[in-house]
Amino acid sequence: MTSELVYGRRPVREALRGPREVVELLATERALKAEPWLSDGGPRVRVRLERELTAEAGSQDHQGVVARVEPYRYADAHELAAGAAPLLAVLDSVTDPRNLGAVIRSVEGVGADGVVLPAHNSARITPAVARASAGAIEHVRVAVVKNLARYLGEIKGAHLWIWAATGEAEQSMWNVDLSGGAVFVLGAEGKGLRPLVRRTCDDAVAIPLFGGVPSLNVSVAAALLLYEARRQRGG
Numbered sequence: 001m002t003s004e005l006v007y008g009r010r011p012v013r014e015a016l017r018g019p020r021e022v023v024e025l026l027a028t029e030r031a032l033k034a035e036p037w038l039s040d041g042g043p044r045v046r047v048r049l050e051r052e053l054t055a056e057a058g059s060q061d062h063q064g065v066v067a068r069v070e071p072y073r074y075a076d077a078h079e080l081a082a083g084a085a086p087l088l089a090v091l092d093s094v095t096d097p098r099n100l101g102a103v104i105r106s107v108e109g110v111g112a113d114g115v116v117l118p119a120h121n122s123a124r125i126t127p128a129v130a131r132a133s134a135g136a137i138e139h140v141r142v143a144v145v146k147n148l149a150r151y152l153g154e155i156k157g158a159h160l161w162i163w164a165a166t167g168e169a170e171q172s173m174w175n176v177d178l179s180g181g182a183v184f185v186l187g188a189e190g191k192g193l194r195p196l197v198r199r200t201c202d203d204a205v206a207i208p209l210f211g212g213v214p215s216l217n218v219s220v221a222a223a224l225l226l227y228e229a230r231r232q233r234g235g
Contacts, residue, residue, distance in 0.1 A: 014135025101132025
């Protein structure tokens with residue numbers, strides 16, 4: 001069976017709670033003593049030395065726990081946008097796995113419908129993304145589309161407004177109506193949105209900044225916009 005690696009205590013714990021099958025579970029003696037949940041169901045834990053897990057994970061960031069799970073199943077992007085009032089985060093050319101993982105964690109926390117990524121020049125679901133998301137990838141639907149601008153043009157309509165997140169926008173997130181279906185399109189730091197993707201959006205929205213730094217990290221921006229939309233929907 002084809003499998004993928006997940007490492008770190010929170011990511012592995014969420015993998016055990018999520019829909020994917022965990023086919024192998026490895027842990028150090030210390031982690032096994034510190035984390036009783038490792039022995040609560042699931043596959044039998046195979047005890048390994050710290051250095052063995054480092055070699056297995058290709059990282060020292062495993063916290064003494066590594067699992068092999070069935071491959072991540074990407075969602076259908078159009079299904080994510082098909083609800084009555086969807087709430088989505090769309091990332092344009094965001095290549096840093098830590099940023100993608102942090103966005104996914106915020107999407108899960110706010111109870112949004114999912115994340116959409118372009119097929120090219122974008123981070124995908126990897127062990128590093130799972131680690132950065134603290135395991136939230138196990139509970140969030142992520143979709144990949146070949147042409148991001150075309151996808152946005154296909155899904156937008158009266159029930160679903162496409163917002164370009166940009167610091168140059170005249171409208172603040174506090175002054176626009178985000179209570180209906182909303183898609184927030186965010187670009188990579190320093191690059192922003194590609195021109196065609198930006199033109200496909202219905203409108204633009206900015207996050208008010210009061211300091212001297214001109215922009216926020218993309219994952220922080222996504223979290224603020226998603227939670228403002230959730231607040232306007234009544235929590």
